[in-house]
Amino acid sequence: MTKGRVTVIDIAKAAGVSKSTVSLVLQGSSLVNEGTRSKVNAAMRELGYVYNRGAANLRQASAKSKIIGVVVNDLTNSFFAELAVGVDMVVQSAGFVQFLSNTSESIDRQREVIASMREHGISGLIVSPARATESVDFKPLVAAGIPVVVVVRSLPGAKVSSIVSDNQGGTSAAVEHLASLGHTRISFLGGFPDTAVFEERLAGYVDGLKAAGLGFHEELVVSSAPSRAGGVDAIGRAMAMSDRPTAAVCFNDAVAFGVCDGLRARRMEPGRDFAVVGFDDVIEAQTAVPALTTVSVDPQGMGRRAAQLLLKQINAGKAEPESVATAVRLVVRESCGAAEKKAGRKTA
Amino acid sequence: MTKGRVTVIDIAKAAGVSKSTVSLVLQGSSLVNEGTRSKVNAAMRELGYVYNRGAANLRQASAKSKIIGVVVNDLTNSFFAELAVGVDMVVQSAGFVQFLSNTSESIDRQREVIASMREHGISGLIVSPARATESVDFKPLVAAGIPVVVVVRSLPGAKVSSIVSDNQGGTSAAVEHLASLGHTRISFLGGFPDTAVFEERLAGYVDGLKAAGLGFHEELVVSSAPSRAGGVDAIGRAMAMSDRPTAAVCFNDAVAFGVCDGLRARRMEPGRDFAVVGFDDVIEAQTAVPALTTVSVDPQGMGRRAAQLLLKQINAGKAEPESVATAVRLVVRESCGAAEKKAGRKTA
DNA sequence: CTAAATAATTGGAACGTTCCAAATTTGTCA
DNA sequence: TGACAAATTTGGAACGTTCCAATTATTTAG
Secondary structure, eight states: OOSSEEEEEEHHHHHHHHHHHHHHHHHOOOOOHHHHHHHHHHHHHHHOOOOOHHHHHHHOOGEEEEEEEEEEEETTHHHHHHHHHHHHHHHHHHTTTTEEEOOTTTTHHHHHHHHHHHHOOOOOEEEOOOTTTTGGGHHHHHHTTTOOESSSSSSSTTOOOEEEEEEHHHHHHHHHHHHHHTTOOOOEEEOOTSSSSHHHHHHHHHHHHHTTOOOOOOGGGBBBBHHHHHHHHHHHHHHHHOOSSEEEEESSHHHHHHHHHHHHHTTBBBTTEEEEHHHOOOOGTTSSSSSSEEEEHHHHHHHHHHHHHHHHHHSSOOOOOOOOEEOEEEEEEEEOOOOOTTTTOOOO | OOOOOHHHHHHHHHTTTTTTHHHHHTTTTTTTTTTHHHHHHHHHHHHHHOOOHHHHHHOOOGGSEEEEEEEOTTTTSHHHHHHHHHHHHHHHHHHHHEEEETTTTOHHHHHHHHHHHHTTTOOOOEOOOOOOOOOOGGGGHHHHTTOEEEEEEETTTSSSEEEEEOHHHHHHHHHHHHTTTOOOOOEEOOOOOTTTHHHHHHHHHHHHHTTTTTOGGGGGGOOOSSSSHHHHHHHHHHSSSSSOEEEEEESSSSHHHHHHHHHHHHHHTTTBBBEEEEEEEOOGTTSSSSSSEEEEOOHHHHHHHHHHHHHHHHHHHOOOOOEEEOOEEEOOOOOTOSTTTTTTOOOO
8 A cells, every 4th residue: 555564653553552562462472461462463464564574683683583594515416405394394383484505515605605694694504514614614603603503414623513314323234234134245335535424434334344243354445436426436446356245335325326337337236146235315216226225314304303403502592512413224125135026016 | 702793883983984984885886985995894804794684674675685585385306406406596696595495285384484584575586386376375475566486387367477387388299209109099197187287288288189180089188196196097097998098198207107107017018018208307207217208397497597587577676477488308218119228328 | 548569551762774965075177 | 276076975864673661550458
């Protein structure tokens, strides 16, 4: 109707009260009389009032902005899309909205979006850091009292909370499973050795060997890029050995798919002639042929958990850094050679 | 250092100028002297100044909030994740940030998140509407002069811009391709008939038949839920006919996968005994066995285009509703029976 | 019926920015 | 040098909310 937007003052005038009272109603204060409250609410509906959070944030602490930032390194990867959905679920039902940005592993981009989010006054931040992120990148945030939760990839010296999957437990379980199938020469394939995630998964591999009573042989660890191409490369080097492995735990599912490709190129069928286990349980893992045995990490649950932790810290006012490793589950399918034929295919 | 946050006034004091000048610098105005500009910038760096967009928005039109809202109905679906990435790309490089929310096809959720976004003063909105969204749901937005771009699913009577894929052209091309392979009884399987997308794809199917000189037979159109289970159901009904089809264009890839499942349950091999074409080109389409021939819609490009259109409208001040259909491309793989053996598999 | 306690309401001063009109400085030209 | 124009700079008044202290209305207790 009129030019400008509808403000509390318009509502106050229409309801015959003061703007302060309207503000009280807005905040659900128990100080206002039931009668006035409904009068005010009616006026708001009548005039089509829209709350202006920007103005409110000017007076309040950033903890009440009701915005949380979410930064992921690769939204194209369904793992991170699921994670974002998990975050969105809990964040939305707490009345927050999420700023979601994608860095594509670019650290500059990451810096930019985090700066931008700060300008908008986020109450907290959930971030899956781009490769090579330094803990110092989050210094200003924590100095400003904004809670930060790092997910997926842990950040060494940073004084922020983190939620990562139980990498060590995952590969350990994978190795033990392979050992129980009778394998004794089990390889660890793929991944860059200079990352925290690699170290953890490798440590689990070593644990698993020990638990199964097998010895650790350094030559069975073959690193490569954590990609499909890297997997092809790694299995190539593994098969060139004199005493070949008969099974492999891979750094992640992408590597595992590459390993399968490489095996076929050598006329070997994954699952039958060589056992392959991945890590992540990406969406394609269950529909691939053969279906991939892998360690499932439930990204959506991880997102939910991260959001819960962040909200807790936002509400608490100050953030005690807290680290949690989420449980992980070995999903046995066909590529390890242990699966029962083709069960599970639902044909009508 | 000090308690409160650093404001323009602190910067002004430190640089020995007025707050107005600092504001001018912030906006990159050409009115300020080069010397003062750098003095001010130095002070900002020195004191760790963080721009407060909330305060700025209080004075400016919402077009300058630099926030755009993105609402999708299913982020778990990689189609929409890609779309969001496309939006993020152009939006980010224009200095905007995106509020991303997921509705899970819930219309209430959609209403909530849009309301929340309005409170935050978004400059524009990109939305892939949840099923059963009414055009009236966007009335308040457009009344407030906030540009809205609807993507993927068009909204009949709404006075907003929309970007949808060329559904009609896509199915038409699919039918012509099947006809060129010698098929004469081509079925259209899956999808709910009461949606705009269904109508368009069906219209393309009819076009394609006409172009190929084939007649339209109503019984060859079998609708069902647009899901894998729906596909199983649809092919079941199609195969129960006396004069069976030998090929099918499916409503989308999910239906197509279901159709493949259903065929196998009848001891028929998709691609060899029956030609199947999908729509969307979801990520699994190329890795499935057999690889799915489908109509590719490039969700990321669609996201980019939507963002560009939205930004144009935001900058123009007022939004002329504009409708564009993005081009679509038939990707021939194995499931239609036309593919050259197993080319394209890159085995090292 | 009054004093004190309690409940409900309210005006103004913030919050950190932008914008306007006006003031000041600098430059140009005869 | 003086006058005028151009280039820079600058106080305040918004913007729409919340919060505080203060006020007014209503109960309760004695």
